[in-house]
Amino acid sequence: MIPADRQRAGPRRGPVPENTPPGPQKPPTSAGGVTCDVWHSREGWKPGGTVAGISYNGMPISEAEAMTRFIIPSGVKNEGHLGTLLRAVVFSAERHRNQRRKGVDGSPYINHPLEVAEMLANVAGVQDLNVLIAAVLHDTIEDTKTTSRELEEAFGSQVRLLVEEVTDDKSLPKPERKRLQIEHAPLLSPSAKLIKLADKVSNVRDIADRPPADWTVERRREYLDWATRVVAGCRGVSETLEREFDNAMRRARQLIPSAD
């Protein structure tokens, strides 16, 4: 169904002329499946509503692509890169709101994805917004009720795919999941390897400085051995981040007493 304001727009369906005052992006020719505001070349932003099918310049595009490229969720207009990143931070904080890290100090869970994203930006020098957003969201599918579809609708298919790449299959038993992380690491995309690396740096630091109260020294050392093997499959994407991991690992091994 096409909403009344789209019908009024009549046959105007083609690309926007060069001299059209810019909206946030080029307008969709029709919008669908999501409640959103739609940019009209003559009328500016208008409430869109939910309609069937999306196309752009006659080419069908996914809802998620429309969300990220042409349509902005209601109430969010002219969202820039920082705005999208902060929306991901708020989304992740909201999803992890009742979770704490396993460590003795029980720090808020959100500290972890924020540390991972910050490390990617400031240690690895990552500037790709989708990678930083995926880092902020990297545990939402695995550890909260967030679905792939939700991530795709809110942040686009690239973010969704990256988060999926670093998500364990929770239907499998824990030892199998841990084995698969080692096996799959070399097959990950470079961006997913970066997230995985920063994730392990954050976890190794936690195991060294604030381990779960019920973890024995042996279990902590086993974790370090396992993380070393996962990271071995992620190397070659960022020298600085790999050095950060090596430093965190060296420090952890010094701090954690030998089991014998």
Ligand code: ZN
């Ligand atoms: Zn994580």
